[in-house]
Amino acid sequence: MIYLDHNATTPVDERVLEAMLPFLSTFFGNPSGLYRLGRIVRSAIDQARQQLADLVSVSPEQIIFTSGGTEANHLALSQAEMSAQLWISAIEHPSVLETAKRYYPQFSELLVDVSGKVEIDQFAELNFKENDFISVMSANNETGVVQDIASLTASVKQQGVIFHTDAVQALGKIPLSFNDLGVQLMSLSSHKIYGPKGSGALVFEKGFNVQPVLVGGGQEFDCRSGTENVAGIVGFGKAAELAKQAIEEFQTILTLRDCLEQQLALIPGVVIFARDENRLPNTVQFAILGVDGEMLLMQLDRNNIAVSSGSACASGGGEVSSVLLAMGVDPQLAKGAIRVSLGRQNTESDIEAFIAVLKEIISQI
Ligand SMILES: Cc1ncc(COP(=O)(O)O)c(C=O)c1O
Structure with a gap:
């Protein structure tokens, strides 16, 4: 996984x-x-x-x-x-x-x-x-x-x-x-x-x-x-x-995250939230115009990739992220939110696999 x-x-x-x-x-x-x-x-x-x-x-x-x-x-x-x-x-x-x-x-x-x-x-x-x-x-x-x-x-x-x-x-x-x-x-x-x-x-x-x-x-x-x-x-x-x-490890994680974001940004309709803001080096939240976040999450899961759809509460989703709404994000777009948060064990090949699977899922919509 x-x-x-x-x-x-x-x-x-x-x-x-x-x-x-x-x-x-x-x-x-x-x-x-x-x-x-x-x-x-x-x-x-x-x-x-x-x-x-x-x-x-x-x-x-x-x-x-x-x-x-x-x-x-x-x-x-x-x-x-x-x-x-x-x-x-x-x-x-x-x-x-x-x-x-x-x-x-x-x-x-x-x-x-x-x-x-x-x-x-x-x-x-x-x-x-x-x-x-x-x-x-x-x-x-x-x-x-x-x-x-x-x-x-x-x-x-x-x-x-x-x-x-x-x-x-x-x-x-x-x-x-x-x-x-x-x-x-x-x-x-x-x-x-x-x-x-x-x-x-x-x-x-x-x-x-x-x-x-x-x-x-x-x-x-x-x-x-x-x-x-x-x-x-x-x-x-x-x-x-x-x-x-291990705090320096986050420089490596940031490099991975940047690489992920660059590739995400090339996908038509992708919006990366707060991209220009000072953010945790491991976190990216994005949505794809017209694509449902829950559906995306489930399809990724079928491909053995674990991500989260916005707010990770015990109930497991269904609700629109109140964080994105507070930022004035359109509710329809906010509903598509996916959060990727990287960790110590992630590698470049994880990012490549993620992007490849994501593109494959989108191509089938
Ligand atoms: C910002 C923030 N505060 C508090 C918590 C709750 O921490 P715990 O799971 O240890 O109760 C979390 C966990 O997701 C969190 O992300």
């Missing part, structure tokens, strides 16, 4: 699996245990926290491990409880959007321009009040468009707002330094960087008093109770360590 859906998830790196396995067998102890077995497990969690901290340039005490990006986003947005107003961008992942809808139905939307970016001048003119909570993702899961978070936070620095960014897609794909972004909260997930699923983290600014959603045994600095998912955390840590070493 040619797997071209790395923004949905990545395979677990063998070295990650190797690091995890002892914590599913020999070292099964509860990290809260005061005896040797517990202490060994605790120190493995400490090491993972350090590995992740190194990747995003923070201190380990600024990291709360969670059950994934969704929980990290949920925990982040729960900090808006005391805020006068919640603002989220119009292109957020459902784990932010649905949390906002459920708990803060009066939330305000931050509009994006045709390239999918929160427009800085318009943003700076908004009337934010002290303690307002703003959530803008670092990079979009569908288009790959990277937001200029540092400029956004700088423009509202004086207003005393709380700024959260969902950096789940940015992690490991572009350099990501928490302090440089100027945010108070940042969500991360392990399974997008060759770590296990069901493991994530919320990073918080020093001095930020995170209020827990899950209370109980007081794990994770009293911010997220529950016996730790030890193997998941150890795997996330290892994946973070490997991602830090």
